[in-house]
Amino acid sequence: MKIITGIALLLCLCVSFELSAQYETDELPKAMNEGTLIGIGTSQIKDTYLSPFNYTGWGARILNERIKVIGAGNGRFSRQQIINVDLSSTKNPAENVNDFSAFVDYSLSYHYRLHITPNLKILSGLSAHLMGGFIYNTRNGNNPMSAKVDIDLGLSVIMLWRLKINKLPLTFRYQGELPFSGAFFSPEYGASYYEMFNVGNLSDIISFNSFHNKFAIKNYITVDIPVRGIMLRMGYLNSLYYTDINDIKTRVISNTFMIGWVKEFISLGGKRSKYKNRINSSYY
Secondary structure: OHHHHHHHHHHHHHHHHHHHHHHHHHHOOEEEEEEEEEEEEEEEEEEOOOOOOOEEEEEEEEEEEEEEEOOHHHHOEEEEEEEEEEEEEEEOOOOOOEEEEEEEEEEEEEEEEEEEEOOEEEEEEEEEEEEEEEEEEOOOOOOOEEEEEEEEEEEEEEEEEEEEEOOEEEEEEEEEEEEEEEEEEOOOOOOOHHHHHHHOOOOOOEEEEOOOOEEEEEEEEEEEEEEOOEEEEEEEEEEEEEEEEOOEEEEEEEEEEEEEEEEEEOEEOOEEOOOOOOOEEOOO
16 A cells, blocks of 8 residues: 555656646746847939939948747737848949938837748738938038938738758748838928928928838848857848839838847846746747
C-alpha cells in the first residue's frame, strides 16, 4: 500500500509539474521585436513648385521598427510602429542644380494575425501615418523650398514565412502599405511662403487627399539571418509618392537596400523582465 501511495504521489507531482510548466509557457508575455536598419539607394524627385525637371541621385535612410502582440483578441492582434528618416541629394538632367530633401515619417499599424501554417503568417489591418519634410532647390531665389506635411489612413499587410536552408533558419517578410484617405499641406502654384505665413494668405493650403490626387505605396522585403548569436536583418524598401494638387505635381521615388540588426526583449514598466532568457516572439 505504501508503495502504491508513493507511486501515486510521484505521478501527481509529475502531472503538476507538467501543468505548471505549460501554464508558465502560455503565460509568458510576448516579446517586443525591434529592428534598426540603415540603407542607401537611388532617389528620384520632381516637384513642379520648384522646377519642371526630374532630379535623380542617391538617398540614405534610417529605419526603426517595433512589433508586439497586444492583449486584444486573445493575442490575435499586433501593433507595429515605424520611424523612418529619409535623406537625398539629387541633380537635374544638366547636373548643374541640386535638390536636397529630408523627410521624417511615423506610422502606427494594428494587424490581425492569421496563422496559415506553422511557418506562414499573414497580418492585415489599418495604419495611421504622419510625414513631414522638405525639398530644397539650390537655384531658386524667391521660393527655394517646398514643405511637405501629410497625415493619412491606409491599409497594411504583412506576410511572414519561416524556412530552413542547409539547417539555417531564415525568416522572410513582405510588407505593403497603401494609404487611401487623409489630408496634406500644399500651397497654390506660385504662392510664396512669405505670403502664406507673413501676410496670412492661407486659403486652400490644406487639402483632403485620396486616390484622385495622391497615390503612395511602400513595398518592404526583409530576411532575418542568425549570425553568431546576432539576428541580422537585410532588406529592400521601395517607396512611391505622387501628388497632384493646386497645379503642383510632386513625385518622390526611392529604392533603398538596407541592413541592420534585430533584438527581442520584454519590458515591464521600463525594466527588463525576469523572462529575459525565455522569449515568446511576436515576430518569428
